[in-house]
Amino acid sequence: MALTDTAIRNAKAKDKPYKISDAQGMHLLIKPNGGKYWRLKYRIAGREKILALGVYPETTLAEAREKKTQARKLLATNIDPSQSKKEEKLQTLLKNENNFEAVAREWHENQTHVWTNRHAYYVMRRLETDIFPCLSVRPIADITAPELLTTIRLIEKRGATDLAHRALQTCGQIFRYAIVTSRAERDVSADLRGALKAKKVTNHAYLKESDIPKFLAKLDDYQGEELTQQAIRLLLLTFVRTGELRGAQWEEFSFSAKEWRIPAERMKMRQLHIVPLSSQAIEILEKIQALNLTSPYVFPGSRNYTKCMSENTILYALYRMGYHGRATGHGFRATASTILNEKSFRSDVIERQLAHGERNSVRASYNHAEYLSERRQMMQFWADYLDSIVATVTIASSVSLKPQHESGAILLISNSPPPP
Numbered sequence: 001m002a003l004t005d006t007a008i009r010n011a012k013a014k015d016k017p018y019k020i021s022d023a024q025g026m027h028l029l030i031k032p033n034g035g036k037y038w039r040l041k042y043r044i045a046g047r048e049k050i051l052a053l054g055v056y057p058e059t060t061l062a063e064a065r066e067k068k069t070q071a072r073k074l075l076a077t078n079i080d081p082s083q084s085k086k087e088e089k090l091q092t093l094l095k096n097e098n099n100f101e102a103v104a105r106e107w108h109e110n111q112t113h114v115w116t117n118r119h120a121y122y123v124m125r126r127l128e129t130d131i132f133p134c135l136s137v138r139p140i141a142d143i144t145a146p147e148l149l150t151t152i153r154l155i156e157k158r159g160a161t162d163l164a165h166r167a168l169q170t171c172g173q174i175f176r177y178a179i180v181t182s183r184a185e186r187d188v189s190a191d192l193r194g195a196l197k198a199k200k201v202t203n204h205a206y207l208k209e210s211d212i213p214k215f216l217a218k219l220d221d222y223q224g225e226e227l228t229q230q231a232i233r234l235l236l237l238t239f240v241r242t243g244e245l246r247g248a249q250w251e252e253f254s255f256s257a258k259e260w261r262i263p264a265e266r267m268k269m270r271q272l273h274i275v276p277l278s279s280q281a282i283e284i285l286e287k288i289q290a291l292n293l294t295s296p297y298v299f300p301g302s303r304n305y306t307k308c309m310s311e312n313t314i315l316y317a318l319y320r321m322g323y324h325g326r327a328t329g330h331g332f333r334a335t336a337s338t339i340l341n342e343k344s345f346r347s348d349v350i351e352r353q354l355a356h357g358e359r360n361s362v363r364a365s366y367n368h369a370e371y372l373s374e375r376r377q378m379m380q381f382w383a384d385y386l387d388s389i390v391a392t393v394t395i396a397s398s399v400s401l402k403p404q405h406e407s408g409a410i411l412l413i414s415n416s417p418p419p420p
Helices: 005-010 061-076 081-097 100-114 117-135 145-157 161-180 188-192 209-220 226-238 242-246 279-289 313-320 331-342 347-353 372-397
Strands: 018-021 026-030 036-044 047-056 259-262 273-276
Touching: 026 061, 036 061, 047 061, 047 081, 061 081, 100 117, 100 161, 117 145, 117 161, 145 161, 145 188, 161 188, 209 226, 209 331, 209 372, 226 242, 226 279, 226 313, 226 331, 226 372, 242 313, 273 372, 279 372, 331 347, 331 372, 347 372
Parallel strands: none
Antiparallel strands: 018 026, 026 036, 036 047, 259 273
């Protein structure tokens, strides 16, 4: 006889568990503590088994019967409903474990060996600030393109267009990592191409060739810290990234070889980089050594010699010189690249000296010394070229330069070398 809801409610607990039957193997098990449990008895592969269907009253009679019907449909196709239920639980568990934040943090950890510490920090901070609050607990395989777009547009709406594009790019990398690690089937960020506002194209402010004479004159008259002045001079001569200069340590330099070897862990692309040193660059380093700052850093912090110079020191010095919005330390790279290209140096040689990324990972592991002979010539040419600008302006204006020991100038007068 089929059960009714009234009969179920009126069923009382006894000293021992007992059951009351419904139909087609389904029954209600009533335990001494009053708990009422839906069960389905069935046979598969000659074995009798029991499937739990829920607990009354959380699972009603109608819901229990629906679960029984679904289980019998599985049995009709020779599928064990108990095993199917276990697999569903496992998939749910895997989804919960493979939420977006868990996969993102795993991806981030796997990237740190090719990133600088600074870059790794900012990538995680952007995820924690803008992405995790919306997608953290969502199974990465369940996230849809519209859901991701809603998250990214929250960044866009506050006016951070460039940041929104970077966040979308980062999410795409995370989705692709999830695909290759069997946590997702597709990269939904690919569906959002063209969905965001166009990025504002901005370049680092940099000096044009016509700006250099006045800039060098202002640098020579700089009234701030001598160490900052020398840092700007060396940055202009070597055109490395500002962070690479600030973190420079004395052990990286060889005066005899006239080389500065920046270790891979300090480079943006995580590859050893060799900077040939011109005679002018060597002279700057010798001047800094004479200051006896007792620090492992060439450019230590003004308050703490155990740390390197602050990341804003050079930028603020340029501001004080009157170059706010007109020049940046990073912009020296564009200045050197533009002029050296115009002077007919090979673009491959210039790009290698700029330490731009190498797409071929095998080649990248060996290219730190690539074109080194040409690069040595180019770096000395660049230093002599800057000196020649000072000399040309001096002759044209009929104004003599002060002796080096009085002015502190390090750019020497020389004849402009012939183009390579």
